[in-house]
Amino acid sequence: MEQKMTQQLWYLTIKNFKSMIRDKAQLVWLVGYPLLFMVLYRFAFEEGVFALMAPGLLIAGPTIIISQLAQHFAEEKESGTLQRLVTTPVSRSTILISGLLSQLIIGIIQIVLFLILIFLFAIGDPEIINSDANLFLMFFIPFLVTFSSLGFGLLLASFVKTGGSASGIAWFIILPLQFLGGVITYPAFLPFIPTGLAVETLRSVMSFEFFGFLTFKEVVLNMIYILIWGVAVTLLGIFLFQRKTAIL
Numbered sequence: 001m002e003q004k005m006t007q008q009l010w011y012l013t014i015k016n017f018k019s020m021i022r023d024k025a026q027l028v029w030l031v032g033y034p035l036l037f038m039v040l041y042r043f044a045f046e047e048g049v050f051a052l053m054a055p056g057l058l059i060a061g062p063t064i065i066i067s068q069l070a071q072h073f074a075e076e077k078e079s080g081t082l083q084r085l086v087t088t089p090v091s092r093s094t095i096l097i098s099g100l101l102s103q104l105i106i107g108i109i110q111i112v113l114f115l116i117l118i119f120l121f122a123i124g125d126p127e128i129i130n131s132d133a134n135l136f137l138m139f140f141i142p143f144l145v146t147f148s149s150l151g152f153g154l155l156l157a158s159f160v161k162t163g164g165s166a167s168g169i170a171w172f173i174i175l176p177l178q179f180l181g182g183v184i185t186y187p188a189f190l191p192f193i194p195t196g197l198a199v200e201t202l203r204s205v206m207s208f209e210f211f212g213f214l215t216f217k218e219v220v221l222n223m224i225y226i227l228i229w230g231v232a233v234t235l236l237g238i239f240l241f242q243r244k245t246a247i248l
Helices: 004-022 026-046 045-079 081-086 092-121 135-157 162-167 171-180 194-211 216-243
Strands: none
Touching: 004 026, 004 045, 004 092, 004 216, 026 045, 026 092, 045 081, 045 092, 045 135, 045 171, 045 194, 092 135, 092 216, 135 162, 135 171, 135 194, 135 216, 162 171, 171 194, 194 216
16 A cells, blocks of 8 residues: 555656646746846846845745746646546545655756856855855755745645636745845845745855854754744645645
8 A cells, every 4th residue: 555655656746747847938937037036136236246145046946936836736726637636546645745746856956056057156256155155055945945935835726726826826925935035135024934044044154254154053943943934834735735625
C-alpha cells in the first residue's frame, strides 16, 4: 500500500510539473517579473542601489509562486481533473502534496537561476556579495520563502474556482508581501512577515560589511520564524483545501 501511494505521488508530481512548464506564459512571468526588476535595478540606478535591493530581488521570485500554485489547482477544478481524481483510489492528501512538490521543484530551479544572475552582476562589486557570504543560506532562505508562498497559494486555491481569477486575486497577497516586506522597497514596513524576515537576513548574509551583521542566533531565529509562517499557512491551507474538495 505504501509503495503504491509513493508511485501515485511520484506520477502526479511529474504530471503536474510537466503541466506547469508547458504553460509558457505563466513560466515566463514567473521568471521574467523578478528578472526585469534585477536588470532595472542593476542598470537604471547606481551600483549601491542594486547592492541594497539584491537580497529583496532574490525573494521576489518565490512570492510569485503564490499565483502559480493557486492557478494550477484552480485550473484542475475548472477542467474537472480534480473532481475525477477525487473519485479515484488516489487520496486527497496525495493530490495535494503532488501539487506542492511539483511547484517546489520549479521554485528551486528559479532560485538557482536568480542566484547565478546575481553572482554574475556581483563580479567585481563586493558591495553586492561579500567574499565570506554563505552560499547555502543564500539558497535556503529563499527556499523557506518558497515554502511559505506555497501555503499562501494553497489558501487562495481553496476559494477560487477559475485560473483567471486565481492569477488576478493572487496579487492582492503578493504585492503586500513584496512592498510591506521590503522586497522592492527599503526599509520593510512589516519586518515580521516572511518576506521582511527573509530580506533582513539575506542582507546580512550577502553583504554584512555594508548592511550590518546578524549573529548566528539571530539568523537561525529569523529562519525559524519564516518556517513557522510557512507551516501555519500551509496547515491552514491543507485544512481548507481538503474541506473544499470534499464537497466537489
